[in-house]
Amino acid sequence: MGECIVITSGKGGVGKTTATGNIGSSLAMNGRKVALIDADIGLRNLDVILGLENRIVYDLVDVVEGFCRLKQALVRDKRMDNLYLLPAAQTRDKSAVSPQQMKKLCNELKGEFDYIIIDCPAGIEQGFRNAIAGADRALVITTPEVSAVRDADRIVGLLEAAGKKSPGLVLNRVRPGMVERGDMLDITDVTDILAVELVGIIPEDEKVIVSTNRGEPLAFSHSSRAAMAYRNIARRLMGETVPFQQLRAPGVMPALRRWLVG
Amino acid sequence: MIFGRRQRRVIDPERMVPREAARERLNMALTRDRTEVAPGTLDPFKARVVDAAMNYFDLAPGGIDLGLADDPMTGALSLVLYIPVKSFKRGLKEKS
Numbered sequence: 001m002g003e004c005i006v007i008t009s010g011k012g013g014v015g016k017t018t019a020t021g022n023i024g025s026s027l028a029m030n031g032r033k034v035a036l037i038d039a040d041i042g043l044r045n046l047d048v049i050l051g052l053e054n055r056i057v058y059d060l061v062d063v064v065e066g067f068c069r070l071k072q073a074l075v076r077d078k079r080m081d082n083l084y085l086l087p088a089a090q091t092r093d094k095s096a097v098s099p100q101q102m103k104k105l106c107n108e109l110k111g112e113f114d115y116i117i118i119d120c121p122a123g124i125e126q127g128f129r130n131a132i133a134g135a136d137r138a139l140v141i142t143t144p145e146v147s148a149v150r151d152a153d154r155i156v157g158l159l160e161a162a163g164k165k166s167p168g169l170v171l172n173r174v175r176p177g178m179v180e181r182g183d184m185l186d187i188t189d190v191t192d193i194l195a196v197e198l199v200g201i202i203p204e205d206e207k208v209i210v211s212t213n214r215g216e217p218l219a220f221s222h223s224s225r226a227a228m229a230y231r232n233i234a235r236r237l238m239g240e241t242v243p244f245q246q247l248r249a250p251g252v253m254p255a256l257r258r259w260l261v262g
Numbered sequence: 263m264i265f266g267r268r269q270r271r272v273i274d275p276e277r278m279v280p281r282e283a284a285r286e287r288l289n290m291a292l293t294r295d296r297t298e299v300a301p302g303t304l305d306p307f308k309a310r311v312v313d314a315a316m317n318y319f320d321l322a323p324g325g326i327d328l329g330l331a332d333d334p335m336t337g338a339l340s341l342v343l344y345i346p347v348k349s350f351k352r353g354l355k356e357k358s
Binding site: 154179182 | 280285291
């Protein structure tokens with residue numbers, strides 16, 4: 001029986017879809033059979049991140065409305081035959097699906113896949129309720145900004161109210177140089193305030209944008225620290241104990257400052 | 263301070279590094295987000311506390327305040343009750 005994980009944040013633009021694509025790809029690289037569900041009905045993007053936008057025939061709404069079978073709607077990844085995408089409908093809205101239907105869908109997928117990763121839409125309305133309905137656990141993703149952390153705190157509260165205990169935290173777009181200069185919230189600031197288990201720290205990386213534009217998940221890259229962070233998150237989800245990367249600001253001056261200050 | 267007489271710790275953003283200022287603002291925002299305590303919700307509690315206090319003290323005229331405030335010494339969030347007292351009631355020892 002597989003495990004269903006929802007990736008959520010509350011705030012938009014913090015990296016839910018990118019994280020879903022990359023964590024899913026990393027789990028598949030580790031030999032797990034993975035289904036990614038795009039629950040952002042009306043504003044789908046996971047297909048673009050994975051480079052599968054031209055292969056979509058049916059979508060999530062077609063499945064729940066009975067226009068096609070689940071297997072017909074699942075799009076197999078170009079690179080890995082154990083990674084599948086269930087795309088969202090682009091011409092409907094969040095009310096096209098109910099939490100009960102999502103729960104049924106997730107249970108059906110759990111019989112077939114090791115991991116089901118759900119990309120939750122931004123907000124706390126119907127789309128959020130649909131996305132979390134069938135999930136066994138949740139990963140809350142945030143950036144180290146006041147507005148994003150505040151929304152993440154609200155989401156943690158809503159997840160707990162919905163019976164999804166102990167959500168994991170992924171801190172995205174961390175800029176070590178800004179943290180060292182005191183210009184950005186630190187990792188401990190965020191973890192102390194949110195009081196949830198830290199599952200991953202993803203450094204800011206320009207390659208994320210490049211890979212997104214190419215439709216190739218960054219997780220396949222061997223030279224990117226963000227890619228390594230995504231792969232580490234996948235390993236932690238599989239139960240491995242993986243130490244967190246030491247994030248250091250690049251350049252001579254930060255290194256000199258560290259050497260002088262200690 | 264949500265309401266009450268005590269003044270909240272004064273934070274001069276100009277004198278804080280941005281990270282500290284961000285953490286402080288975030289903490290303040292979350293303190294309010296996470297609680298359902300508001301002036302209206304505290305009123306019934308305030309009445310009960312004042313009733314109890316009147317058994318022991320003669321209250322001086324003036325406003326009674328109950329609210330949440332930052333402790334200026336520790337920075338911790340505190341429940342603060344302000345009751346002006348005129349005098350202790352006589353016979354308190356004998357009663358207890």
